[in-house]
Amino acid sequence: LAIDWKISASFSIDITSEQKSLTLLNTMKKSFAESPLYYLLSEPLDPGSKIKLNLNFKNTFESSENKSEFGSNQWYPRLYWDGLQTHDSFSVKLEIPEGYALAISGRLNENTGRYTIDRAKSFGIYLGKDQNTESCEIDDILITTLFSDKGAKAAKVCLETAVDCIKFYKDWLGFYPYKFLYIIPGGRGRWGGYPFSTGIVVIHGEETYKEGEPLTHWQRITAHEIGHQYWGEWVLDPNSPAWVWIGMGIFADTEYILARKIDPQRRQGWMSNYIKGISNYYDTTVDIPPASLAKIKYDHNNTVIHSKGFSIISALDSVLG
Numbered sequence: 674l675a676i677d678w679k680i681s682a683s684f685s686i687d688i689t690s691e692q693k694s695l696t697l698l699n700t701m702k703k704s705f706a707e708s709p710l711y712y713l714l715s716e717p718l719d720p721g722s723k724i725k726l727n728l729n730f731k732n733t734f735e736s737s738e739n740k741s742e743f744g745s746n747q748w749y750p751r752l753y754w755d756g757l758q759t760h761d762s763f764s765v766k767l768e769i770p771e772g773y774a775l776a777i778s779g780r781l782n783e784n785t786g787r788y789t790i791d792r793a794k795s796f797g798i799y800l801g802k803d804q805n806t807e808s809c810e811i812d813d814i815l816i817t818t819l820f821s822d823k824g825a826k827a828a829k830v831c832l833e834t835a836v837d838c839i840k841f842y843k844d845w846l847g848f849y850p851y852k853f854l855y856i857i858p859g860g861r862g863r864w865g866g867y868p869f870s871t872g873i874v875v876i877h878g879e880e881t882y883k884e885g886e887p888l889t890h891w892q893r894i895t896a897h898e899i900g901h902q903y904w905g906e907w908v909l910d911p912n913s914p915a916w917v918w919i920g921m922g923i924f925a926d927t928e929y930i931l932a933r934k935i936d937p938q939r940r941q942g943w944m945s946n947y948i949k950g951i952s953n954y955y956d957t958t959v960d961i962p963p964a965s966l967a968k969i970k971y972d973h974n975n976t977v978i979h980s981k982g983f984s985i986i987s988a989l990d991s992v993l994g
C-alpha cells in the first residue's frame with residue numbers, strides 16, 4: 674500500500690485495517706519519512722477485491738495572531754498511484770474559528786454538516802480573516818466570493834461575470850462539472866489568477882480596482898479561471914502536456930468573451946503572440962524536451978503554451994468543427 678503523505682514533526686499518520694495497525698516499510702531518518710509511505714498489507718489484495726482502510730492523520734500549521742489567511746490543498750493523505758493524477762470523493766467536517774470566511778472544495782450538506790464532493794482533483798480549504806462573502810445561485814450551482822472591503826467592487830464584477838459565464842458555458846457545453854465555485858482574493862498586483870484547488874479560483878489584485886475603469890480585465894480573468902475548472906480540474910491531466918488544457922481553457926473563455934463583446938480582439942491577440950514568435954525565428958516546438966526548454970530565452974509559456982496552444986485548438990476547431 675502506498676500513501677502520499679509524510680512523517681515529520683508536523684505530519685503524522687496511523688493506518689489500520691480491521692482494527693489492525695499496518696506496518697510502515699519506509700526507513701525512518703530521525704523520525705522523518707518522505708512521501709510516498711509504504712505499508713505492508715496483512716494479505717495481498719487481488720484485482721477487483723476491496724479493502725477498508727482507516728487513516729488517522731494529523732497535520733499542524735504555523736499560525737499567529739496577525740496572519741490574515743490560511744489555505745491548503747494538500748492537508749490530507751491520499752492513495753499514491755505512482756505519481757498519476759486521480760480524482761477522489763471527499764466528505765469533510767470542519768470547525769471554523771470565529772471571524773474567518775471559508776472557501777472549500779465541497780458543498781455543505783445541511784443534514785450531515787459535512788462538505789462533500791465527488792471526483793475532485795484536490796480538496797482545498799481557505800480561511801480569510803475579516804473577509805466578506807457574497808453568494809449567488811445559478812441552476813443549483815452556488816457561487817461565492819470572498820473579499821476585503823477595499824476589494825468589494827472588483828469582487829462584485831467577478832461574481833456577476835461568474836454567474837453569466839457559468840450559464841453561458843452550461844448552455845454551450847451542456848454541463849458544469851461542480852455544484853459550487855469560490856472566488857478568493859490573491860496577491861496585491863494584477864497578476865491574473867490561478868486555480869487554488871477544485872472549485873476554488875484565485876483572482877489577484879482586487880484591491881487595485883479604480884472607480885469607473887473598464888471591466889474588461891475582471892471579466893476576462895474570471896471567464897478564464899472558470900474555463901480551467903472544465904479542462905484543468907475535470908477533463909484532463911492538468912500538468913502535462915500543458916498546452917492542451919491551457920489551450921482548451923483559452924478557447925472556452927474566448928468563446929464567451931467574443932459572444933459578450935467584452936474584448937473583440939481576444940482571438941487575434943493570442944494568435945499574434947504566436948506569430949510574433951515565428952517572425953523572431955523562435956523555436957516554437959510544442960512538445961520540447963525539458964533540457965532544450967531550459968535553454969530557451971524567450972517567454973515559452975506565453976508564446977508557445979498559451980498562444981500556440983490556443984492556435985492549435987482553434988485550427989483543430991476549423992478542421993474538425
Ligand SMILES: [Zn+2]
Nearest residue numbers: 897901919922
Ligand atoms: Zn490560466
